[in-house]
Amino acid sequence: xxxxxxxxxxxxxxxxxxxxxxxxxxxxxxxxxxxxxxxxxxxxxxxxxxxxxxxxxxxxxxxxxxxxxxxxxxxxxxxxxxxxxxxxxxxxxxxxxxxxxxxxxxxxxxxxxxxxxxxxxxxxxxxxxxxxxxxxxxxxxxxxxxxxxxxxxxxxxxxxxxxxxxx
Amino acid sequence: xxxxxxxxxxxxxxxxxxxxxxxxxxxxxxxxxxxxxxxxxxxxxxxxxxxxxxxxxxxxxxxxxxxxxxxxxxxxxxxxxxxxxxxxxxxxxxxxxxxxxxxxxxxxxxxxxxxxxxxxxxxxxxxxxxxxxxxxxxxxxxxxxxxxxxxxxxxxxxxxxxxxxxxxxxxxxxxxxxxxxxxxxxxxxxxxxxxxxxxxxxxxxxxxxxxxxxxxxxxxxxxxxxxxxxxxxxxxxxxxxxxxxxxxxxxxxxxxxxxxxxxxxxxxxxxxxxxxxxxxxxxxxxxxxxxxxxxxxxxxxxxxxxxxxxxxxxxxxxxxxxxxxxxxxxxxxxxxxxxxxxxxxxxxxxxxxxxxxxxxxxxxxxxxxxxxxxxxxxxxxxxxxxxxx
Numbered sequence: 129x130x131x132x133x134x135x136x137x138x139x140x141x142x143x144x145x146x147x148x149x150x151x152x153x154x155x156x157x158x159x160x161x162x163x164x165x166x167x168x169x170x171x172x173x174x175x176x177x178x179x180x181x182x183x184x185x186x187x188x189x190x191x192x193x194x195x196x197x198x199x200x201x202x203x204x205x206x207x208x209x210x211x212x213x214x215x216x217x218x219x220x221x222x223x224x225x226x227x228x229x230x231x232x233x234x235x236x237x238x239x240x241x242x243x244x245x246x247x248x249x250x251x252x253x254x255x256x257x258x259x260x261x262x263x264x265x266x267x268x269x270x271x272x273x274x275x276x277x278x279x280x281x282x283x284x285x286x287x288x289x290x291x292x293x294x295x
Numbered sequence: 296x297x298x299x300x301x302x303x304x305x306x307x308x309x310x311x312x313x314x315x316x317x318x319x320x321x322x323x324x325x326x327x328x329x330x331x332x333x334x335x336x337x338x339x340x341x342x343x344x345x346x347x348x349x350x351x352x353x354x355x356x357x358x359x360x361x362x363x364x365x366x367x368x369x370x371x372x373x374x375x376x377x378x379x380x381x382x383x384x385x386x387x388x389x390x391x392x393x394x395x396x397x398x399x400x401x402x403x404x405x406x407x408x409x410x411x412x413x414x415x416x417x418x419x420x421x422x423x424x425x426x427x428x429x430x431x432x433x434x435x436x437x438x439x440x441x442x443x444x445x446x447x448x449x450x451x452x453x454x455x456x457x458x459x460x461x462x463x464x465x466x467x468x469x470x471x472x473x474x475x476x477x478x479x480x481x482x483x484x485x486x487x488x489x490x491x492x493x494x495x496x497x498x499x500x501x502x503x504x505x506x507x508x509x510x511x512x513x514x515x516x517x518x519x520x521x522x523x524x525x526x527x528x529x530x531x532x533x534x535x536x537x538x539x540x541x542x543x544x545x546x547x548x549x550x551x552x553x554x555x556x557x558x559x560x561x562x563x564x565x566x567x568x569x570x571x572x573x574x575x576x577x578x579x580x581x582x583x584x585x586x587x588x589x590x591x592x593x594x595x596x597x598x599x600x601x602x603x604x605x606x607x608x609x610x611x612x613x614x615x616x617x618x619x620x621x622x623x624x625x626x627x628x629x630x631x632x633x634x635x636x637x638x639x640x641x642x643x644x645x646x647x648x649x650x651x652x653x654x655x656x657x658x659x660x661x662x663x664x665x666x667x668x669x670x671x672x673x674x675x676x677x678x679x680x681x682x683x684x
Contacts, residue, residue: 158440159378166431172426185422193429194459197436201455204440204448256418257479 130175132247139173146170157203168192168286180255307414311394314628315582320574320636322355326573328355328637334643346479347659363567371443371560378441383561383568386434387425390572390579396420397582398482400592401489401599401626403616412592412624421473421480424465424583430539432458435540435547438569439557450556451651457536460657467665471527471672472520472587485591489598491519500682517595520588528588528669530661535583536638537653539576543645546653581634582627589630592623599623600658 147165168191175184241272264272298616325340331340340352370379371587400412417423432455438453473479475485494514498504516522537544540554548556585591594602599619648656 141296150498156375157342158375158437162433163436165430169430181417181419182422185419188426189422189462193432193462197429197432197455200433200436200662201459204436204452204455253418257422258598273609281438 135173136177139177143167143174145169159198161199161203164199165196168196178255179250182255182257184261206261251258302684304312304414306679307412308395311399311414312391315394316391316571317615318576319359319578319631322353323574323577323635323639324356324359325353326635328641330639336604340506343646360525360567363564366563368563368565369560373443374560375441375443377588378437379560380565382434382438382441383565384434385437386431387568387572389577390432390576392422393427393579393583397579398479398591399582399584399627400620401485402482403620405613405616410620411482412620417481417482419479421469421587422480425462428465429462431538432462434572435557438561439547442557442560444560446554446559447557448630449545450549450553450559453477453553454540454557457500457540457544457546457653457657460654461534461537464657464661464665465531467539467662467669468527468530468534469524469587470577470665470669471524472671474522474669474676481586481591484520485586485593488518488520488590491596492518497679500679502554502682506566515596517588517590517593519595521590524588524668524672526664528584530665530668531587532580532584532637533656533661536641537571541573541577541638542642543647544653545647551649576633577635577638580638581631584634585627585630587594591630591635592627594622594626636645649672 144187144199147164153160153163168187172184172187172192173185175181179192328340333339339356340627341349343349343352343354343358347356349518353408370376384583395414396417398411398413398416402412403410415423435458436451437456439447439454440450472484478484492515492619493499493507493512494516495504495507495511499507505550521528545556547553548557553559561569593599602622603612603615604620606618610618
């Protein structure tokens, strides 16, 4: 196994484990959020292995570095202690959920091909900020601009929600 | 070949860690004490001694380490044990990892082997630094939350808001620099800053005074980010200092309001890690601003080719390149020392503003200014390119 493959599978396994950690940590919101951060960082490693460098950097900067920090900010502002969100213990439901998860995992594994395709070489500069930027501002300029409108709408909405009385 | 790259990377990592973390950071703790003493008309640290020898108080960092290592490591009751224990690590590791992409020297050709004095010469180098810096926020935030202490919680609330806000302006403030150098790779930025430009060259380019008299052509400035993006430099330095949470931006640990903020409940070496990571970040900030704005390893008005060309006839090309490399590395660390001095000066000169003032400065002053800076930079680049064709 070559070094990139090692990183690919290692980071992939870490992403799955930490995602499980996030879902199973129902009693501790902060620990769940931190598991989410680990998932994000592991995904960023996968992106780097796949030569999507810009996406990897943005993944950490935007998701791990900003969005989850805001989650944490809200959680801490409300000062939720453990058990605040904890559902009542239901053994039967848990067992059913576990069985269902195992079933879905088995289905996925059976769909997987016996041997994974080998990594292909990509052109120079693939996935870098130059290539992505050029595509973004030529071929996909309209979706890009429409997204900025969407974000503007979200910002205005947030301001309206935060300031109930507009003076 | 791969083995060679790996060995080179390990050697460079060891060098930068030894210099920045092993030598600079402890000495800075001493410099900080001496500087504060100077500003407050005291003598400063001078008591720690071995058999009566004090060496100007330089033994104080050693005494600090011994004290921190031997103190009891307390975890408060009701704290989240695991998160409380790993928070200092989350704070310290990203700071040290930032050194990975900062070049401390240029690119040198020895025979058929190329020496590139940076651990990882990433094409998206500066984005890596931003990504790493944004993860460092968690150390602070988690430390405050996991301590089960309201002072700590308030401190980490302040820290998370402050750090997220300043990350935005930190990124925007150097977009102008990317536009000028047309790259995100830190070594390319360094190479671009090796040159110098004529201060009045634009008169000739626009055809207003063509040709420019020779004596006016001597008015030159190095091609540094500092001269091309002065506003960007001031804003970037402000933002990174706010990210570092040292005075005047030490709201998350304001001792007059929050005891010690997010690390109130830390003791021993875990407190030491927070303390050291702030000092290491001072070095990171100095190295980063040097690489971005102060020409990195470049010696002003003496490009690498000229320097090597001047020494080669006397000593041969191998020695000339080696000497040039040593001079460049020394120049880089000299500039780093100047930047550290500047940060110390700011830290001991300015008082701490109120929290709302810190946030206002970010969102109402620096954000519009940085956007205006990007716009004006783009305009100037367009005009110059238009004049060329």
